[in-house]
Amino acid sequence: MMTSTVPTPSALGLAAVLLVLGLAGVLIRRNLLLVLVSIEIMLNAAGLAFVAAGARWHRADGQVMFLFILATAAAEVAVGLALVVQQSRRIGTLDVDAASELEG
Amino acid sequence: MPTFWVAAAVAVVATVMVLTRSQPVHALLYLVVSFLAVAVVLYTLGAPFVAALEVVVYAGAIVVLFLFVVMLLSLDATAHRERTSWPTYLGATILAAVILVELGVLVSREPIVAQAGAIGPREVGLALYGPYVLGVEIASVLLLSGAVGAFHVGRRDEQDAGAFYAESDQRVPGGREEPVLEPVSVDDTLPAAERPARDGRHAAGEEAE
Numbered sequence: 001m002m003t004s005t006v007p008t009p010s011a012l013g014l015a016a017v018l019l020v021l022g023l024a025g026v027l028i029r030r031n032l033l034l035v036l037v038s039i040e041i042m043l044n045a046a047g048l049a050f051v052a053a054g055a056r057w058h059r060a061d062g063q064v065m066f067l068f069i070l071a072t073a074a075a076e077v078a079v080g081l082a083l084v085v086q087q088s089r090r091i092g093t094l095d096v097d098a099a100s101e102l103e104g
Numbered sequence: 105m106p107t108f109w110v111a112a113a114v115a116v117v118a119t120v121m122v123l124t125r126s127q128p129v130h131a132l133l134y135l136v137v138s139f140l141a142v143a144v145v146l147y148t149l150g151a152p153f154v155a156a157l158e159v160v161v162y163a164g165a166i167v168v169l170f171l172f173v174v175m176l177l178s179l180d181a182t183a184h185r186e187r188t189s190w191p192t193y194l195g196a197t198i199l200a201a202v203i204l205v206e207l208g209v210l211v212s213r214e215p216i217v218a219q220a221g222a223i224g225p226r227e228v229g230l231a232l233y234g235p236y237v238l239g240v241e242i243a244s245v246l247l248l249s250g251a252v253g254a255f256h257v258g259r260r261d262e263q264d265a266g267a268f269y270a271e272s273d274q275r276v277p278g279g280r281e282e283p284v285l286e287p288v289s290v291d292d293t294l295p296a297a298e299r300p301a302r303d304g305r306h307a308a309g310e311e312a313e
Contacts, residue, residue, distance in 0.1 A: 005105050006105065006108045006148055006149055010108065010109075010112075011108075011145070011149055014112045014115065014116070014145065017116055018115065018116070018119055018142075021116070021119045021120065021123060022119070024123060025122070025123045028123065029123070031128060031179075033128055033170065033173065033174065033179065034128060034131055036170070037122065037131060037132065037135055037170065038122075038123070040135075040162075040166060041119060041122065041135070041138070044138075044139065044142060044158075044162060047154075048142060048145065048146065051146055051149055051151050051154055052149055054151070054223070055149045055150050055151060055223070058223070059223070059231075060223050060227040060228045060230070060231040061231060061236075062151070063151050063153060063154045063223060063228045063231075064228060064231050064232055064236050064239070066151075066154045066157070067154070067157065067228070067232070067243075068239055068243055070157060070158075070161050070162065071243040071246060071247055072243075072246065073162070073166065074161065074165065074166060074247065074250065075246050075247050075249070075250025075251075075253075076250070077166050077169055077170070078169070078250045078251060078253070078254035079250055079253045079254050079257060081169060081170070081173045081254070081258075082253070082254040082255075082256075082257035082258035083257055084173060084177075085173060085176065085177065085258050086257060086258060088177045089260065094177070094179070
């Protein structure tokens with residue numbers, strides 16, 4: 001593995017494109033599960049940006065941040081999927097527009 | 105350098121495919137391809153450790169968790185009854201094959217041992233258990249709270265967590281209409297000999313409480 005010859009703006013540009021794609025997914029998708037998937041795409045893109053920045057300064061800090069983002073994403077996916085399961089049980093559908101009434 | 109651009113293109117195409125698939129399982133499989141492509145990008149950036157972590161944790165645990173939920177909720181219940189036609193396979197196969205070829209090129213071209221430019225596990229480990237050790241502890245607490253929170257949010261009824269937590273699933277057919285918590289009289293907690301006399305109750309306390 002030679003020294004990273006990838007120019008940093010290119011890597012950050014890729015992270016930006018993936019982030020915007022994830023954001024589009026959150027806005028476009030109607031299935032709650034796939035909205036969560038799009039959030040995961042965004043988190044992945046943010047982690048990629050951190051690693052690109054760490055590679056630019058040739059420090060390990062970018063990878064450390066990626067690890068923390070990974071842990072956060074895992075915990076958030078666990079709770080988010082529990083919420084998806086609860087909506088499926090209580091409302092019956094995973095349509096994001098179905099959960100439109102607040103209780104009480 | 106060209107490996108970065110190829111992997112970046114595969115990642116973007118796979119992500120667009122994730123956003124446009126109508127069936128959740130197809131979208132999740134394209135998501136795996138996207139994560140693998142991002143792992144190759146991370147490798148070209150000189151971060152082999154997080155490239156491995158991306159595959160193991162993101163593609164290998166988080167996406168699997170999504171697939172478990174899809175299976176649990178039977179979201180694609182009708183899909184498996186149809187024979188999947190080969191055009192459905194074609195896109196993901198092409199993208200995955202590109203990644204495979206790229207990995208072969210990367211692995212065969214240079215020694216796998218990280219050279220001077222790459223920041224390998226050793227440096228990341230020294231940073232994690234050096235200046236970032238507080239973050240490691242906080243991350244572990246976060247994961248614990250995530251696990252406990254997921255259990256709490258996802259519990260269904262008294263089968264999962266005991267009678268005390270039984271709740272009314274009012275919109276689920278066959279669910280209870282009211283909570284099953286019954287008022288407990290203080291008298292029941294007294295020793296049997298001291299309970300006030302009631303109709304039909306023995307003084308020697310046949311109740312468990």
